[in-house]
Structures are given as C-alpha cells and as structure tokens.
Amino acid sequence: MFVIQYFIPHYPFNRMSHWFSDWFAIILACAIVLGALNLMKISIQKVIKKKPGWGYAVVIIASFLLITIIGLSEGEGFREPGTWFDWLYVYVYTPCSSTMFAILGFFVASASYRAFRARNFEATLLLLAAFFVMIGRVPVGDIISGFMPEGARLSNLASWIMTFPQTAGQRAIMIGIALGIVSTSLRVILGIERAHLAGE
Amino acid sequence: MSTKAKEILALALIFAFSLIFYIGKVLGWGAVRFSTTVSLIVILLVALSLLWILILTIRGHLVERRIVFLYVGIAVALPLFMTLSQRIAISPEVEAVYNTLEGLPEGSKVLVSFDYDPPSAPELQPMAEAFLYYCFEHDLKVIMMGLWPQGPMQANMAIEKVLSDEKIKSKNLKYGEDYVNLGFQAGYEFVIQRMGSDFRSMFPTDYRGTPYEQIPLVKNVKNFSNIDYCFNLSSGFPGTREWVQIAVDRYGVTLGAGNTAVQAPQMYPFMRAGQLVGLLGGMVGAAEFEFLTKWIGKGTKFMISQSFAHVIVIAFIIIGNVAFFRSERKTGLKR
Amino acid sequence: MKYYPSTSARFTAGFGCFLLALLFSLFSLSVLAQEEPAETDTASLSVTPDSIPLEYYPLPPTNVRVKDAPNDAGGSIDVQWDMSPDDVPEGKVKQYRILRAELIEGQRREFIEIGDATAGATLFTDGNTEDGLDYIYKVVAVNSLTQNNEVVWEAATESMPAGPVRSSAQWFDRQRVNALVGVLLLCVFIIYFITRARAGKELFIRKIAGLEAVEEAVGRATEMGKKIFYIPGISDMDNMQTIAGITILGKVAELAAQHETWLEVPVCRSLVMVTAKEVVKEAHSKVGRPDTFHEDQVHYLTDDQFGYAAAIDGMVVREKPATIFFMGEFFAESLILAETGNASGAIQIAGTAAPAQLPFFIASCDFTLIGEELFVASAYLSREPKLLGSLKGQDMGKAVILVAILIGIILETFDIWSFSTLFSVID
Numbered sequence: 001m002f003v004i005q006y007f008i009p010h011y012p013f014n015r016m017s018h019w020f021s022d023w024f025a026i027i028l029a030c031a032i033v034l035g036a037l038n039l040m041k042i043s044i045q046k047v048i049k050k051k052p053g054w055g056y057a058v059v060i061i062a063s064f065l066l067i068t069i070i071g072l073s074e075g076e077g078f079r080e081p082g083t084w085f086d087w088l089y090v091y092v093y094t095p096c097s098s099t100m101f102a103i104l105g106f107f108v109a110s111a112s113y114r115a116f117r118a119r120n121f122e123a124t125l126l127l128l129a130a131f132f133v134m135i136g137r138v139p140v141g142d143i144i145s146g147f148m149p150e151g152a153r154l155s156n157l158a159s160w161i162m163t164f165p166q167t168a169g170q171r172a173i174m175i176g177i178a179l180g181i182v183s184t185s186l187r188v189i190l191g192i193e194r195a196h197l198a199g200e
Numbered sequence: 201m202s203t204k205a206k207e208i209l210a211l212a213l214i215f216a217f218s219l220i221f222y223i224g225k226v227l228g229w230g231a232v233r234f235s236t237t238v239s240l241i242v243i244l245l246v247a248l249s250l251l252w253i254l255i256l257t258i259r260g261h262l263v264e265r266r267i268v269f270l271y272v273g274i275a276v277a278l279p280l281f282m283t284l285s286q287r288i289a290i291s292p293e294v295e296a297v298y299n300t301l302e303g304l305p306e307g308s309k310v311l312v313s314f315d316y317d318p319p320s321a322p323e324l325q326p327m328a329e330a331f332l333y334y335c336f337e338h339d340l341k342v343i344m345m346g347l348w349p350q351g352p353m354q355a356n357m358a359i360e361k362v363l364s365d366e367k368i369k370s371k372n373l374k375y376g377e378d379y380v381n382l383g384f385q386a387g388y389e390f391v392i393q394r395m396g397s398d399f400r401s402m403f404p405t406d407y408r409g410t411p412y413e414q415i416p417l418v419k420n421v422k423n424f425s426n427i428d429y430c431f432n433l434s435s436g437f438p439g440t441r442e443w444v445q446i447a448v449d450r451y452g453v454t455l456g457a458g459n460t461a462v463q464a465p466q467m468y469p470f471m472r473a474g475q476l477v478g479l480l481g482g483m484v485g486a487a488e489f490e491f492l493t494k495w496i497g498k499g500t501k502f503m504i505s506q507s508f509a510h511v512i513v514i515a516f517i518i519i520g521n522v523a524f525f526r527s528e529r530k531t532g533l534k535r
Numbered sequence: 536m537k538y539y540p541s542t543s544a545r546f547t548a549g550f551g552c553f554l555l556a557l558l559f560s561l562f563s564l565s566v567l568a569q570e571e572p573a574e575t576d577t578a579s580l581s582v583t584p585d586s587i588p589l590e591y592y593p594l595p596p597t598n599v600r601v602k603d604a605p606n607d608a609g610g611s612i613d614v615q616w617d618m619s620p621d622d623v624p625e626g627k628v629k630q631y632r633i634l635r636a637e638l639i640e641g642q643r644r645e646f647i648e649i650g651d652a653t654a655g656a657t658l659f660t661d662g663n664t665e666d667g668l669d670y671i672y673k674v675v676a677v678n679s680l681t682q683n684n685e686v687v688w689e690a691a692t693e694s695m696p697a698g699p700v701r702s703s704a705q706w707f708d709r710q711r712v713n714a715l716v717g718v719l720l721l722c723v724f725i726i727y728f729i730t731r732a733r734a735g736k737e738l739f740i741r742k743i744a745g746l747e748a749v750e751e752a753v754g755r756a757t758e759m760g761k762k763i764f765y766i767p768g769i770s771d772m773d774n775m776q777t778i779a780g781i782t783i784l785g786k787v788a789e790l791a792a793q794h795e796t797w798l799e800v801p802v803c804r805s806l807v808m809v810t811a812k813e814v815v816k817e818a819h820s821k822v823g824r825p826d827t828f829h830e831d832q833v834h835y836l837t838d839d840q841f842g843y844a845a846a847i848d849g850m851v852v853r854e855k856p857a858t859i860f861f862m863g864e865f866f867a868e869s870l871i872l873a874e875t876g877n878a879s880g881a882i883q884i885a886g887t888a889a890p891a892q893l894p895f896f897i898a899s900c901d902f903t904l905i906g907e908e909l910f911v912a913s914a915y916l917s918r919e920p921k922l923l924g925s926l927k928g929q930d931m932g933k934a935v936i937l938v939a940i941l942i943g944i945i946l947e948t949f950d951i952w953s954f955s956t957l958f959s960v961i962d
Contacts, residue, residue, distance in 0.1 A: 003718070007711055010704045014397070014608040021390035024773065028806070035805030035835035042834050053853055094318045100841035101319035104867060105509065107874040109272045110265040113516040114877075115898035117524045127517070134514055137484050138507040139286035155289045163292075167468040170890055173906045174469060175936060177888040179721070180907030181775045183929040186725055188778065192921045195913055196781040196810060265878075305653045307630055319841065319867075397608065398662070420650040422662030425611075428653065436866045437770075462867065462891050 040064065129165070133158045232281050239282035246274065250515045257523045268516055275512040279504040286507065288500065293471060294488040296478030297456045298334075300429065306339040308428035309421065313443065314344060314351035314358075320435035320460050321354060326486035326499030327458035328358040328433055332379075333495040336368045341417055342379040343427070345403065347391055347438045352383045352407050362495075376406075376415045383407035389442040396451045397423055424451040433458045440467055440476070448475045458485065591690045593627035593676040594620045599697035601672050606711075609666040609704030614659045616694065619676040627678040628654045632691070635661060638669035638699045646673060669699035713958055720935065725928030732924030740923060745884050745902035746915045749783075750790060752882050756857035757794040763787070764856045766847060766872065768863020768887070769803040769840055772810055775910070776888050780863035781807070781814055782913040783886070787860060788818030792827060800833040801850065803843045808835045844868035848875045861885040861900070862909065865892045873899035886912065 001020060005013040043057035051057075070084045078085045118124040135141040136158025145153040187193035201209075234242065250271075253263050304310070312331065316324045335342050344355040359379065362368055373379060382403040385391045394402050399421055400412045413419050420426065430453045434440045440457040447453040454477055459467055461482025470476040480489050483506055486499030596616040604611035614633055622628040630653055634646040652659045664670060673696050679689040732738055756763045765787060767780040784800065791798040800815065802808045812833040819828040836846045848871060851859070859876045861869070861883065869885075869892040876883050877899045885896035886904030896903045904912065907929070914922030943954040 007708055007715055008706060009606060009608040009708055010706045011608060018390075018394060021387055021393075024390075025387055028771070031805040031809075032838070033805075035808055035838070038805075038808060038835045039837070042831060045831075056849065096845075097317070097319045097839070097841040100845055100871065101867060104870055105276065106269045106272050107870045109509075109513050109516060110268050111870060111874055111895065111898045112513050113265070113268050113520045116517045116520065118521055119524075127521075131514060131517070134510045137482075138510045139288055139503060140507040140511060142287065142289050153289070155291070159291050162465065162468060163472070166465055167472055170466055171469045173890045173893070174466075176907040176933065177890070177910075179929050179932050179936075180888065180910035182718070182721055182932075183725055183925050184775050184779060184910045186722060187922065187925050192729065192925065193778075193782065193913060195785045195917075196778045196814065305655050308653050397610075422650075422660070425658075425660030425662065426650060460867075466890055 036064070129161055133161055136161075234282050236283055239284050242278060242282070246271075246278075250512075250519075254519050254522060257519050258526065260526070262523055263516075263519065271512050271516070272509060275508040276505045279508050280502075282504065284504055286503065288484075288487050288491045288503065290488050290492060291485070293479040293481065294485055294492065296471075297431075297480060297489065298478075298492045300454065300456055300477050301331075301334055301338075301340075304338075304340055304429055307341060309341045309343060309417075309426065310335055311343045311345070311424075311427045311430045312355070313430070313432045313434075314346040314355045315348050315439050316354065316433055316435040316460075317348055317350040318354070322498070322502070323460050323483050323486060324433045324435060324458055325354060325358060326483070326497045327480050327489060328354065329361050329497050330486065330490045330493045330495040330499070331431060331458070332358055332362045333365065333368065334493040336362060336371065336373060336378070337493075339371075341377075343382065343418060343421070344380065345382040346384045347388065347442075349384050349386075352381055355381050356407075365495075376410070377417055380415055380417050381407040382412075382418070388438040389446055392438075392442060392446040393450075395423060396446065399423055424453045427453065430455045431457070435460045435463065439463070440470075444470050444475050456480075458489075587688055587690045591627070591678055591688075592692050593622070593678045593690070595692040595694045596622075596631065596674045596676055597694065599672065599674050599694045601670075601697045601700040603700065603702050604660055606705055606708040609702050610662060610664050612661045612664050612670060612672075612700055612702050614661060614672050614674065614697075616657055616674045618655070618657060619692075621676065621678075622654055626654070627690075628676045629679050630654055630677050631656060631659070632675040632677055633659045633661065634673040634675060634693070636671045636696075638671055643671060646671075664702040666702050666704065669701055671696045671698035672700075673697070721928070721932040724931040724935075725925050728927035728931070729921050729924035732920035732927070735920075738920070738923045738927050740911075740915060740926060743904065743908055743911070743915055745886060745904045745908065746912055748882075748884060748902050749787060749916070752858040752860075752884055753787065753790040753794060753796060755882055756791075757796045759857040761857035762797045762799050762854060763791055764847075764851065764859045764876075764881075765798060765800045766859070766861045766863070767800065767802060767807055767811060768861075768865055769843060769868065770864040771804045772806045774864050776864040777804075777807060779888075779909050779912060780886070781810055783860075783862050783909075783916070784811060785814045785818050786913070786916045788815040789822055792819045792822045792824045795824070795827060798832055799850075799856070801836050801843075801847055802833065803836065803838060803840075805835055808833055840866060840868055844871045847872055851875050851879050851881070855879050856881050859883045861887070861896065862904075862912075863887065864889055865896075870895040870899065876900075 001013075001016050005017040040061065043060045045051075046054045046057040047061070067085070067088060070088065071078050074083050074085055077083065079089075080086065112130075116127050116130060118127050132154060135144070136154040136156075141154035141158065145155075184193065188196075253267070257263065312328075314328065332342060334340075344352065344359075346352045346355065359381070363373065371378075382399075383406060385402045387394070387402075391402050399418065403412055405411055406415055406418075424430075424447060430443065430447060432440050432443045432455060434443075434457065440455075440459055440463070443453075443455055443457070448455050455475070456478045457467060457476055458480035459482075461484070464479060464481030464485070467476055467479050467481075471479055480486060483499055483502060486497075487503045490497050490499045596619045598617040600615045602613055602615075604613045616631075619628050630651050632648055633650045633652065635649045636646045637644045649661055649663065650659055659674075661670075661672075674694045675691045676694075677689060677691045680687040728738075753763060765784055767784060768774075768777050770777045772778065772781075788798055798815065800811050802811055812830070815833055816825075816828050819825050836843050851872075852875065856876075856879070859881045861872060862885070865872075865887050866889065869887070869889075873883060873885065873896055883900035884902045884904075885900040886909040887893060887896060888906050888909055890906070893903065893905055897905075911926050911929075914926050939958075946952045946954040
C-alpha cells in the first residue's frame with residue numbers, strides 16, 4: 001500500500017497510507033504495555049527467587065513504580081516545569097542518559113588506541129585519513145598548518161576527504177543497503193522470507 | 201594497591217571534586233580560570249607526560265585503557281578552566297547554510313524541526329540558538345516543531361536563551377506572529393508525509409494548545425509549498441535522512457541541516473546531490489555557524505576541549521602504533 | 536505730448552521680465568524639490584493611511600497564471616505571476632498577497648485573502664481548494680511601513696484577475712516514472728532469478744566471514760559453558776534491519792538449541808520481544824528440543840536507547856558471555872555495547888546497515904556484516920534456492936546501477952548530455 005501510494009496520489013490511496021500509519025501508532029502504543037509487564041514479571045521473579053543480581057531488579061521495580069505513580073498522580077500537565085515528573089526528568093533521567101552518551105568519548109579513544117594499527121597498506125591509508133580528518137576538523141589543525149597558503153591547510157584537506165572519498169564510500173554502502181532493503185522487502189511481501197514469522 | 205582499591209580511590213576522588221564544585225556553586229564562588237601562562241604550562245605538562253608514556257611504550261611497558269580514559273577526561277575537563285582562544289575556519293558546508301539564510305527576504309517563513317534529545321544537546325543546541333538568533337535578527341518568521349518528544353522542549357530552551365539577548369529583546373517579537381512552537385507529533389516519517397499535504401492535520405494545536413487556525417503566523421500555511429526554508433536539527437531517527445527522502449524528494453522543500461558529528465558524514469551524498477543545501481556537522485559546525493552569525497555560545501567555548509581531545513586521541517594512536525611495531529619487530533626477531 | 540518707449544527700452548524691459556520670471560520659476564522648483572520627502576524618511580512625514588501619495592503605490596504584478604497543481608491528490612492550485620517592476624532590492628514591494636474568489640453558477644463571490652508570499656516570490660500554492668469548484672485569483676503587490684511590529688501604513692496594487700481554474704486529483708505522479716521503472720526492473724530481476732533457482736539452477740555465493748563464523752561462535756560458547764547474547768538492535772519490527780536480525784536469530788537459536796547452550800535475547804521493543812520469543816521457541820521445536828526453551832530467554836528491557844545500552848553492559852560485565860551477536864539497527868549505543876563486549880573477552884559478530892555505526896563495530900568486533908551482507912544472511916545460512924535467487928536478482932540490479940554510473944560519468948564529464956536528470960524525482 002505504501003509503495004502504491006508513492007506513485008498514485010489519488011484518493012483513496014493517499015488516505016490509506018495515513019490510516020495505516022495511524023493504526024501502526026495505536027498498535028505501538030498498546031504494545032508498550034506488553035513490554036512493561038514482561039519486565040516487571042521477570043524482575044519480580046528475580047527478587048522472589050533471589051537470583052544473582054536481584055538487587056538491580058529491586059531498583060528496576062522501584063524506579064518503574066515511582067515514575068508511573070508520579071506521572072499518573074500529576075494529571076495532564078505532568079510534563080510542565082515545576083512538577084515532580086519534570087524534576088525527575090531534568091535531574092535524574094537527563095544526567096543519566098547524558099552520562100551514557102558521554103562514555104562514548106572514552107570508548108572512541110580506547111577503540112582508536114586498540115584498532116588503528118598500520119598493519120598493511122589499506123590500514124595505513126585508513127589511519128592517515130583518520131589522522132587528517134581528526135586534526136583538520138578542529139582549529140588546532142589550522143594552527144599547525146598555519147604556514148601553508150590559504151586553501152592548502154589541514155582543514156581544507158579534511159574537507160576534501162569528507163567531500164570526495166568519504167562520500168563515495170557512503171554512496172556505495174547506501175546503494176547496496178537500499179537494494180538489500182528492496183530485495184528483503186520483496187521476499188517478505190511475496191512470502192518467500194517467513195523466518196521472522198516463526199515459520200518456514 | 202589492588203585494582204578494587206584503585207577503583208574505590210578514583211570514585212572517592214570524583215565524588216570529592218563533585219562535592220567541592222557543588223558547594224562552590226551554592227556558595228557562589230567565582231569561576232576558576234587559569235591565566236594564559238598557567239594554561240600553557242598545563243598543556244606543556246600534559247605533553248611531557250604523553251612523551252613519557254611514549255618512552256615507556258618503546259621500553260615495553262604498555263599503557264592500559266584506563267590511562268587512556270584518564271587522559272581523555274583531562275583533555276575534556278581542563279580546557280574549560282583555560283583562557284585560550286582559537287581561530288575558527290569556516291567550511292563550505294556551513295557557509296552554504298549561512299548563504300541560503302542570507303538570501304531569504306524579510307518575512308520569509310522558516311520551518312525548524314527539533315529532532316533530538318538532551319544527550320545530543322551539547323552539539324545541537326548551540327546550532328539551534330545561533331540559527332534562531334539569525335532568524336530573529338533578520339525578521340524571518342520561525343515555525344518550530346519536533347519529531348522527537350523532547351524536541352519542542354529543546355526548542356523552548358533555545359527560544360528563551362535567544363530572546364534574553366538585548367538586541368532581540370528590543371524587537372518585541374510576538375509569539376504566534378513572529379515565531380510559534382507547534383510541539384511534538386508521534387509517527388516518525390509519516391508526520392513529514394502528512395505535512396506535505398496538510399500541516400494542520402498533524403498539528404491541530406500548537407505547544408500551548410491554541411488551535412492552528414487561530415495562530416496568525418500559520419493560519420495560511422497549508423503545507424510545505426507555503427514554507428520558504430526548512431532547517432532540521434537531528435541526531436538519529438527520524439532525522440535529516442527522512443526529511444530529505446520525503447520533504448525534499450516529494451515536495452521540493454529547500455532543506456538545511458544540523459547533525460551530530462557521527463551522523464554528519466552520512467549527509468554528504470545528499471549535499472553533493474543538491475538535496476541538502478548546507479550542513480552543520482557536530483560541535484565544530486556549531487562553532488563555525490556561531491562565528492558567522494555573531495552569536496558566540498557554547499559551541500565556540502567548548503571547541504577548545506574538542507581540540508584537546510582530538511590531539512590526545514591522535515597521540516594515543518601514535519603510541520599504540522609504536523607498541524604495535526615494537527611487538528612486530530620482536531616477533532620478527534624471534535623468528 | 537505722449538511718450539512712446541524706444542525699441543531698446545522695450546527690449547530691456549522684456550528681457551528683465553523674462554529674467555524675473557525665470558528666477559521665480561527656478562526658486563519655486565527648488566522649494567518644491569526640497570519639500571519632496573526622501574524615501575527613507577517616510578516616518579518623519581505625516582503619511583497616514585488615508586493620505587498615501589500615489590508614488591508609494593507599487594506597480595502591480597503581471598501575467599498571473601493559474602493552474603491545477605500537478606501530481607497531487609487534488610485540493611491544490613498553483614498561482615504564478617511575473618514580479619512587479621518595483622520588486623527590486625530596497626524597492627516598493629514588501630510582499631505579495633493572494634486573493635481568491637469562488638465562481639458559482641457564473642456569479643463571482645467576494646475576493647478573500649488566502650495567503651501571502653515574500654517579495655521576490657513568483658509562485659504560491661493554494662492548498663485549500665475544493666475539487667470541481669471554479670476559482671478566480673488576484674495577486675496584490677504590497678508596500679508598507681512597519682515600526683515596532685505595527686503597520687504604520689500600507690499601499691497595495693492589485694493585478695488583473697486570472698481564472699477560472701479548478702483543482703483535481705491525478706491518478707499517477709508523472710514525476711516518479713523513473714522510480715517506477717527502477718523498482719519494476721529490480722522486481723523483474725529478482726523474480727526471474729528466483730524462478731531460475733526453483734528450476735534447480737545452482738547459484739554461486741561468495742564466502743562471508745561473519746556468517747561462516749556463526750557456528751564456530753556458538754560452539755565456543757558451548758565449550759566454555761557460558762551464555763550467548765543476541766542483541767537484535769533498537770528499532771521496531773517495521774524496520775527491515777530488525778526483520779533481518781530476527782531471521783538470523785532463528786538460525787542462531789537452532790544452533791544453540793542443538794548444542795543446549797543458553798541463548799539470551801534482551802530486546803528494546805515490545806513487538807520485537809513477541810516476535811523473537813516465537814522465533815526462538817520455533818527454533819527449539821524444529822531441532823526436537825521444545826523443552827529446552829525458557830520464556831525468560833527473550834525479555835524486554837526498556838525502550839530508552841541509553842537505558843538499554845546500560846542494562847546490556849551491566850549484563851555483559853556480570854555474566855561474561857562467551858559470544859555476543861549484534862544484528863539489526865543500532866545508533867550511538869553501538870560503540871558502548873561493542874567496547875564493553877570486547878573488554879569482557881567475548882567473541883563478537885555484528886551486522887548492521889547503519890553506515891554511521893559500521894566503523895565502531897569493525898573496530899570492536901571480531902566479524903562484521905557490512906550493510907547488505909546483513910540482508911543476505913538468511914539466504915546464506917539456509918542456502919534455500921528461492922532466497923539465493925533473490926540475491927542474484929539484487930546483484931543484477933546493482934550491476935545495472937554500476938553501468939548507469941559509468942555511462943553517467945562519461946556523458947556528464949564530457950558535457951554530452953545531462954544524464955543525471957533521468958534519475959531526478961523533483962522538478
């Protein structure tokens with residue numbers, strides 16, 4: 001239906017994609033209950049049977065109940081500034097997710113330290129490209145290459161690498177992925193691929 | 201000292217520092233700033249310590265990943281206390297966004313989609329603020345929305361910051377006439393698709409609950425054909441790719457984007473194909489755009505930390521390769 | 536005696552009068568020139584809405600053309616015009632207003648304002664029309680002065696009316712013919728090769744290291760007596776990468792069930808949990824070990840991206856699995872997951888079609904399926920002819936694109952023909 005409505009704008013095709021997307025949103029919203037109940041069931045079982053790591057299950061249950069009760073008790077305006085829900089969002093949830101995101105910085109450094117080895121020609125090429133892009137994308141690159149003429153500095157080199165070789169690689173991967181998606185979608189639509197439906 | 205003891209000591213130190221900073225904030229202590237001389241001495245010390253690690257590596261004492269983490273932490277945190285400045289070079293992608301904005305006449309309607317949440321705010325919020333500042337300064341009308349639930353809240357924060365500027369305050373901008381926040385709508389890329397035919401069907405009211413037809417700025421805005429320029433701030437899905445696939449390809453919208461540094465490389469094919477008119481990539485893109493729009497915010501201030509962090513990572517890559525070649529040589533000799 | 540002036544006296548008097556008249560005229564003209572207001576100083580003059588001088592009015596836009604907006608579902612009319620000659624930088628035109636009147640049974644109703652466009656614009660799309668109803672349009676060039684967000688005065692000039700015009704829906708979007716041809720071509724290739732594969736033709740498929748290592752990875756977990764973790768990404772079942780990941784899960788679950796190794800599948804979405812549970816259960820039944828399946832193997836953690844990453848990291852650090860699979864769509868949490876798994880010593884096989892995350896997986900995992908390799912996994916592992924046939928069709932599609940790229944490079948580089956316009960889907 002979504003494929004057809006891309007080519008046929010006339011009613012009812014344009015409306016049908018809207019109806020399907022509305023139904024999808026409704027189903028998603030209902031499905032969240034399934035997941036939440038499953039999480040609670042497993043956590044409670046862990047606590048009752050004192051399985052290893054049951055302390056974390058207690059934290060899960062307590063957090064879940066706390067945020068649910070607070071959100072429900074504050075009514076429609078639960079997201080307004082000044083509510084307990086907003087306080088938990090700003091001072092608990094936001095710092096926790098920001099911290100997890102910030103950990104990426106450390107992991108990038110350790111992954112680079114471990115993985116960027118000049119083992120062969122291709123790896124050396126990759127290493128050099130990464131070096132020039134990393135140093136060229138920050139002002140330090142231009143400070144180091146300040147003696148070079150305008151247009152020939154590290155920032156220009158980094159820009160060139162991003163605009164040409166990197167874009168070419170991205171395009172190749174994107175074309176392959178797009179073809180893969182079309183092919184897999186066709187297999188699913190035609191019923192050839194049924195493994196995800198737990199059938200053969 | 202055992203590993204566990206070291207971990208406890210590290211945690212205790214972090215806790216102690218956090219407590220000191222918190223007490224300082226509560227008691228209103230002044231900001232700690234190193235003078236330029238002290239900053240340069242600190243940089244020299246860090247460089248010498250890296251050199252020492254390199255020498256140790258050559259001698260065969262490999263550094264463990266926790267030392268790498270420590271140096272990255274130092275590289276990000278210490279520059280915040282330093283009084284250093286650096287010249288920001290403008291890249292063509294950022295310049296393209298600015299040039300497109302410059303070409304918009306007064307009164308043009310600009311749609312800004314805030315498709316990110318607080319973890320990505322350090323990179324994208326400075327872009328949002330600089331963009332809104334430029335729009336308000338040049339009398340462009342701004343319609344804000346979000347495909348992520350936290351997007352409109354980020355939009356409100358950016359608006360508040362920009363409206364507190366004296367120059368913008370003097371313009372007496374009115375909500376509903378000069379800018380409006382339509383809020384969040386669930387549905388991912390389907391929202392963009394529906395907006396192509398009718399904005400009102402996706403946003404029957406704005407963020408405050410005012411009916412769409414009662415908002416002067418948008419009451420005659422039916423769909424994308426009534427919008428002069430779109431700007432998308434995105435850190436994942438749904439994001440710039442969906443805006444390109446639907447808004448640009450189907451409805452011919454002129455689109456600029458601001459993305460996190462990780463996602464920005466994926467947008468270059470769209471830029472080269474002309475589907476995306478300009479791109480702000482990561483904090484460096486934010487800093488460049490702040491320079492162009494003359495709104496100096498956190499993007500510029502935090503670039504020092506980013507510069508340091510990049511240099512530290514490069515240093516450790518070099519150290520890692522030295523260790524690699526040393527071990528290869530050893531294996532070669534053994535054979 | 537009468538006195539008659541001489542000729543020279545008459546001439547002198549006449550010339551004097553002429554000079555006086557000339558001086559007076561020049562003086563009058565200079566006073567009038569000084570009194571004419573400067574354009575930038577309009578605010579200081581007493582120009583009121585009732586007394587706008589004629590020179591403030593801009594010339595009207597011309598050549599207003601109206602037509603049904605093409606390739607849409609109806610309800611839209613495009614209004615185009617040639618800009619007013621006064622529409623220049625710092626000119627008299629500040630904006631255009633679009634007026635519309637309905638024409639019902641030959642009677643024209645009142646013109647109402649339906650929208651506006653900035654100076655310099657030449658197109659407005661009226662998206663509020665009713666199909667089958669006739670409309671007339673006018674475009675108004677507007678000059679105005681605004682101070683402190685208040686309009687001080689406004690001078691507007693209307694164009695000639697244009698119309699009548701009706702909006703209608705189209706059955707086919709002609710701008711997308713090229714997309715339709717591309718999709719049909721690819722479908723033809725895939726169906727053709729599936730048919731050939733069904734007929735028994737053997738199809739070659741190259742080795743994919745990541746998929747070859749699946750059995751070895753499961754075997755490692757069995758030998759060490761540790762768990763296998765399978766992470767199907769953070770997207771929902773509407774995403775093809777998740778479907779591909781779930782498909783591979785089925786194969787991995789079969790191997791794990793055969794070896795009686797515990798397979799744990801923590802998921803991020805409820806619908807994925809339901810599907811994955813059925814797939815793993817089916818896999819256990821397929822190898823004749825339905826009793827070894829436990830409901831707790833597949834469990835939901837949280838929808839939140841970093842909450843999910845934190846939970847999985849905790850599980851990996853505490854339980855130290857022998858093998859970790861990352862198959863599906865990932866975002867920023869990919870490196871957090873992969874680095875933690877690497878530090879725990881597990882063998883890691885990843886597969887994603889998210890280009891931004893591929894470098895992180897390649898740096899931290901032992902094997903990585905890049906992009907479309909994730910989608911071929913089910914065909915590769917099952918070796919079913921129908922699935923292999925679709926791979927061949929996909930490859931043919933890629934070959935056609937490669938040839939088109941080469942042709943395009945030659946034609947565009949030597950400026951022979953703008954080949955890329957064939958692939959454009961917008962005007």
